[in-house]
Amino acid sequence: MERSFTKEVELLRLGDGEVFEGEGILAITKGLLQAGVSYVTGYQGAPVSHLMDVLGDAKPLLDELGVHYQPAANEAGAAAALAASINYPMRGAAVWKSTVGTNVASDALSNLASAGVIGGAVIVIGEDYGEGASIIQERSHAAAMKSSIWLMDPRPDHERFVALIEKAFELSEASNSPVMMEFRIRACHVHGRFRTRNNRAPAVSRNHPLENPEFDLDRICLPPVIYAQEKHKIEHRFPAAIDFIRAHGLNESFPGRHDEIGIICQGGLYNGVVRALQQLGLADAFGQAEVPIFCLNVTYPLVPDEIVQFCAGKRAVLMVEEGNPDYLEQAVNALLRKSDVNTTIVGKGVLPMAGEYTAEVMLRGVAGFLEGAVPKGIDLVAIGRVTAAIDGWKKKAADIIGAPVPKRPPGFCVGCPERPVFSAIKLVERDFGKIHVAADVGCHAFSTLPPFNIGNSILGYGLGLASAAGVSPAFSKRVISIMGDGGFWHNGLTTGISGAADNHQDGVLLIMANGYSSATGQQYLPSSTLGGQRRPTASIQKAVRAMGISWVRTVRTYSVGKMVKTLNEALTSSARGLKVIVADGECQLARQRRIRPLIRKALAAGERVIRTRYGVDETTCTGDHSCIRLSGCPSLTIKPNPDPLRLDPVAHVNNDCVGCGLCGEVADAAVLCPSFYRADIVQNPNAWDRQIHHLRNSVITWLQRRAVRRDLVAA
Numbered sequence: 001m002e003r004s005f006t007k008e009v010e011l012l013r014l015g016d017g018e019v020f021e022g023e024g025i026l027a028i029t030k031g032l033l034q035a036g037v038s039y040v041t042g043y044q045g046a047p048v049s050h051l052m053d054v055l056g057d058a059k060p061l062l063d064e065l066g067v068h069y070q071p072a073a074n075e076a077g078a079a080a081a082l083a084a085s086i087n088y089p090m091r092g093a094a095v096w097k098s099t100v101g102t103n104v105a106s107d108a109l110s111n112l113a114s115a116g117v118i119g120g121a122v123i124v125i126g127e128d129y130g131e132g133a134s135i136i137q138e139r140s141h142a143a144a145m146k147s148s149i150w151l152m153d154p155r156p157d158h159e160r161f162v163a164l165i166e167k168a169f170e171l172s173e174a175s176n177s178p179v180m181m182e183f184r185i186r187a188c189h190v191h192g193r194f195r196t197r198n199n200r201a202p203a204v205s206r207n208h209p210l211e212n213p214e215f216d217l218d219r220i221c222l223p224p225v226i227y228a229q230e231k232h233k234i235e236h237r238f239p240a241a242i243d244f245i246r247a248h249g250l251n252e253s254f255p256g257r258h259d260e261i262g263i264i265c266q267g268g269l270y271n272g273v274v275r276a277l278q279q280l281g282l283a284d285a286f287g288q289a290e291v292p293i294f295c296l297n298v299t300y301p302l303v304p305d306e307i308v309q310f311c312a313g314k315r316a317v318l319m320v321e322e323g324n325p326d327y328l329e330q331a332v333n334a335l336l337r338k339s340d341v342n343t344t345i346v347g348k349g350v351l352p353m354a355g356e357y358t359a360e361v362m363l364r365g366v367a368g369f370l371e372g373a374v375p376k377g378i379d380l381v382a383i384g385r386v387t388a389a390i391d392g393w394k395k396k397a398a399d400i401i402g403a404p405v406p407k408r409p410p411g412f413c414v415g416c417p418e419r420p421v422f423s424a425i426k427l428v429e430r431d432f433g434k435i436h437v438a439a440d441v442g443c444h445a446f447s448t449l450p451p452f453n454i455g456n457s458i459l460g461y462g463l464g465l466a467s468a469a470g471v472s473p474a475f476s477k478r479v480i481s482i483m484g485d486g487g488f489w490h491n492g493l494t495t496g497i498s499g500a501a502d503n504h505q506d507g508v509l510l511i512m513a514n515g516y517s518s519a520t521g522q523q524y525l526p527s528s529t530l531g532g533q534r535r536p537t538a539s540i541q542k543a544v545r546a547m548g549i550s551w552v553r554t555v556r557t558y559s560v561g562k563m564v565k566t567l568n569e570a571l572t573s574s575a576r577g578l579k580v581i582v583a584d585g586e587c588q589l590a591r592q593r594r595i596r597p598l599i600r601k602a603l604a605a606g607e608r609v610i611r612t613r614y615g616v617d618e619t620t621c622t623g624d625h626s627c628i629r630l631s632g633c634p635s636l637t638i639k640p641n642p643d644p645l646r647l648d649p650v651a652h653v654n655n656d657c658v659g660c661g662l663c664g665e666v667a668d669a670a671v672l673c674p675s676f677y678r679a680d681i682v683q684n685p686n687a688w689d690r691q692i693h694h695l696r697n698s699v700i701t702w703l704q705r706r707a708v709r710r711d712l713v714a715a
């Protein structure tokens with residue numbers, strides 16, 4: 001895993017009245033344990049990957065409490081596991097990244113929501129929206145609404161959201177409906193404190209198993225029961241949820257002295273709103289705002305009378321709702337009109353319809369609202385000065401650097417095993433011309449960015465091959481599809497490979513087997529070997545063959561020449577059907593994390609350690625930089641040409657090089673140039689190393705002296 005929480009999980013043992021101080025994701029986990037959760041499952045993905053990692057590291061504590069934790073094969077599996085709460089009084093939680101995970105889980109979620117639950121079912125979703133996101137920009141709100149799943153968006157304050165986790169289970173039980181809790185990236189990683197309570201061992205669990213299964217036809221999602229279930233949602237569950245939210249004060253109203261105006265915000269955006277007010281001189285350092293705020297910790301369903309009560313008597317209210325469509329703004333407007341309240345709702349307009357409400361966006365939006373509402377007692381000139389100051393700072397920064405700040409797109413890590421595969425595709429394209437490449441989700445998606453720009457579409461995790469189904473028959477050249485081993489086990493084996501095999505789809509599939517679910521933090525997969533330290537539970541090659549695919553090759557990713565040859569063979573083979581190349585190379589980030597402590601230990605023990613590095617002979621380098629265009633490794637950079645008669649900078653390998661060997665391989669496979677050299681750095685050398693070193697030095701010195709003598713004679 002990317003990160004170990006073995007020390008931090010001790011915080012999960014804190015009891016009544018003790019103080020927890022730590023990261024949001026740990027606090028969420030503590031909240032689940034305090035709420036008496038019986039089982040937890042999920043699928044990793046930012047920003048909630050660490051919740052899965054924390055639970056993995058907390059196994060001894062979970063065992064003591066009897067809590068069952070099981071990572072699911074995908075989000076659909078995680079959602080389906082919540083079935084335990086349909087018939088039994090068991091509190092369960094599922095975790096995933098949204099909206100993509102919610103999309104994958106939606107079938108099971110619809111069934112779960114239709115059947116309803118007895119035990120509290122809470123879905124912790126990492127709302128991956130905004131500038132730190134890695135996925136398509138959509139909101140989970142629509143998914144919650146369409147299935148009658150209640151959506152909580154808690155204020156990012158440890159004390160508050162931990163309390164709300166327990167309330168989420170109670171809400172679920174009171175209204176027999178699943179509840180989603182969305183946490184944005186900042187809430188997951190913000191540090192804070194709260195007073196803890198004892199963990200609650202679940203009444204039904206591995207330690208207290210059930211004896212008899214419960215059968216209730218009303219909880220099966222089949223006609224005619226589904227019609228009654230839909231009615232039950234509307235007539236019982238929905239009003240029960242509204243009653244609970246109101247009765248338990250899940251939403252919060254913060255008063256302020258400028259009460260002719262107000263702000264309604266999603267709970268997750270509360271801190272941003274208060275920060276904007278602070279900067280505008282309308283809130284103090286402790287977050288006490290002068291403008292009343294209604295904080296929606298539950299964004300679906302809304303409690304009509306709460307909204308009406310907050311807005312009544314106000315001239316204008318700002319609705320702060322991130323993303324689109326503006327569900328809340330529309331709903332608030334409709335509620336007020338039905339109640340004959342004439343408050344003007346301002347939202348999209350002063351705030352943008354699309355994109356994250358960053359600090360600057362929020363500040364300008366709140367300022368725009370105040371300037372439009374012209375509230376008594378607020379100095380609008382001072383407000384204007386704050387926004388003008390931002391423009392001034394931006395202009396000053398632009399003047400200093402002379403140009404807009406360059407973008408820094410993400411890229412493969414130094415020495416990534418996936419980079420060589422795309423170098424190989426570039427080389428193949430020299431002979432074949434451009435090839436349609438159906439790309440996929442994962443680190444390998446960086447291939448679509450410079451310097452490779454390989455990949456014509458991305459349709460979803462594990463869907464690279466499936467997305468080529470329509471393209472393949474329409475192209476004269478074979479199409480290449482990409483799939484990671486994470487995507488393969490998530491769904492690619494069934495959605496892509498079984499379909500392709502069954503339909504005799506012709507084409508080439510590259511499976512990037514880096515050994516982990518790397519992009520989400522190096523979680524293990526059924527085929528993970530950890531460089532030989534773990535016994536895999538399944539084999540990619542065997543699974544592919546089991547689907548009836550016979551053309552399967554495994555190639556070490558760093559062997560660029562062999563990869564080029566195998567790709568050529570796959571693209572030109574007379575054999576019809578799918579040709580699968582398993583590109584095998586351990587995630588370099590995970591490898592470095594695995595071997596660095598071992599190297600440190602070996603060095604401390606005085607053992608001989610060899611480190612491989614690559615370099616460029618600057619006197620030979622021509623400065624055409626084709627190596628950089630074919631590699632893209634961040635370690636491969638440029639530096640001034642030492643020859644005063646040559647202006648082009650030479651290629652240079654900096655100190656971050658992990659010696660993966662790609663530089664040498666590319667230079668060789670592309671017949672580039674002889675500039676690259678390999679150096680083995682020997683630490684704690686033995687007697688033989690020293691003798692060899694001495695001998696080499698003597699020979700080099702002799703050769704250098706001879707060259708100098710020749711130059712002198714020639715002069």
Ligand code: SF4
Pocket residue numbers: 411412413415416417418443514518519587588589590
């Ligand atoms: S995390 Fe691993 S697979 Fe992903 S870019 Fe880095 S080295 Fe490559």
Ligand code: SF4
Pocket residue numbers: 414415613614631633634635636653654656657658659660661662663664
């Ligand atoms: S050998 Fe080349 S590609 Fe590999 S890490 Fe070093 S500089 Fe990067």
